[in-house]
């Protein structure tokens with residue numbers, strides 16, 4: 001189908017919840033994407049941090065093809081290949097390796113599951129505790145409960161009333177957290193680096209103080225690693241760089257390199273709060289996505305993606321830092337590993353993104369003032385150089 005025909009069909013038949021860019025992508029390989037006319041793009045979005053191994057990774061494609069021909073779905077009423085193996089492998093990414101997993105189909109559902117698990121756990125241990133505290137500017141998803149957890153009024157306003165039991169505290173403010181964690185609170189849910197909120201990292205002191213407060217008060221520490229997980233920031237999970245031991249971790253995005261899958265990963269004691277019938281999913285943990293996720297996990301560690309995320313990410317931040325010296329339009333560069341953002345002093349982020357797109361470079365803006373870079377984790381310095389050379393020319397134009 002021609003791109004213009006596809007745009008017309010989309011406008012007519014697809015709910016318009018996204019202001020899509022006018023490109024029709026048909027294939028990809030590694031960092032590269034190709035449109036319907038064969039034009040090549042360098043991808044610094046990776047499907048919003050989902051395609052950490054790059055597009056069409058051979059081992060993942062092979063796993064999908066093999067399992068797709070064998071068996072795709074029978075539901076959670078029965079055992080299937082790959083589900084328990086994947087759970088063991090996910091658990092193995094944590095100290096001790098004794099965590100248990102609930103499989104969902106997305107990040108939103110993983111967080112929804114974590115919120116239900118926290119309430120269920122509190123029912124027996126701390127009657128009266130049911131609230132979940134999260135950070136301002138956080139993002140935890142789009143279902144009503146995860147939207148209520150999300151600390152962004154602009155995303156909530158048009159869907160009131162939201163489920164109760166959520167409150168928000170400013171990130172990196174220990175006193176505010178101390179005051180918020182009262183006896184009605186079942187869990188604290190945090191991102192180590194806020195993604196959709198604009199790439200804002202939590203600081204080390206805050207994270208360990210938060211863990212300490214949770215331990216003292218019997219409140220669950222839950223970390224949303226939906227965007228930071230699977231080596232995006234260096235370690236398998238971003239919280240591991242700070243030596244945290246969260247009770248519950250939620251993941252999704254990069255887990256099967258682009259197939260829809262998510263998970264709640266909880267320590268044994270908390271996981272046991274869920275009894276048969278308490279929670280479920282028709283598709284979650286199906287053999288197709290689990291086979292793809294296992295191939296993804298294997299390739300992520302074989303190819304030392306975490307190590308490259310750290311080195312390429314440091315290089316990207318350094319190059320953006322150089323641009324910041326020359327362009328006062330850039331007011332801040334920040335992030336962790338290959339999750340990098342920069343703030344602009346003027347509301348021209350969308351314009352910069354559009355100009356880069358016309359030059360064959362995919363980056364993403366968050367709101368009017370923030371540009372975000374989330375390339376696949378095997379991104380090379382040469383590709384960062386290409387990005388920054390183009391960005392420099394675009395900034396010259398924008399500032400003219």
Ligand SMILES: *Cc1c(COP(=O)(O)O)cnc(C)c1O
Pocket residue numbers: 105106107108109111139140141142191195196224225226227228252253
């Ligand atoms: C993307 C994201 C979600 C929601 O994941 P979906 O798969 O889109 O439902 C939740 N939390 C964080 C931190 C995210 O980045």
